[in-house]
Amino acid sequence: MNKKTKYTFDPDWVMHPIYMIITQLIEYNISQKSFFEKTGLTENDLYKIVDDKIIIDKKLAKKLSDGCWYSSKMILNFQKAYTERSSRVSCIILPNKKELKWLK
Secondary structure (H helix, E strand, C coil), rough: CCCCCCCCCCCCCCCCCHHHHHHHHHCCCCCHHHHHHCCCCCCCHHHHHHHHCCCCCCHHHHHHHHCCCCCHHHHHHHHHHHHCCCCCCEECCCCCHHHHHHCC
């Protein structure tokens, strides 16, 4: 009998949930105006999320999913992974200057 070997992937980094969303919006050339109209959020709201002053919950995940192609469940999973791993990893990937320019 062959036993299947299970491999795990446990990187020493984690991506901030808003990074995933902003990079997608930039890639698909979605404007701020369009995103903010669809979500009802503001630039200030996104900065608060990046700064961990606002944690993504079900209600916020739904709003964010209205402005991008990620489902609210996937956005909550991004947040869960970020919350669970951010205190024990050596690298947190945040939006870079180019991505933050999208916010301006």
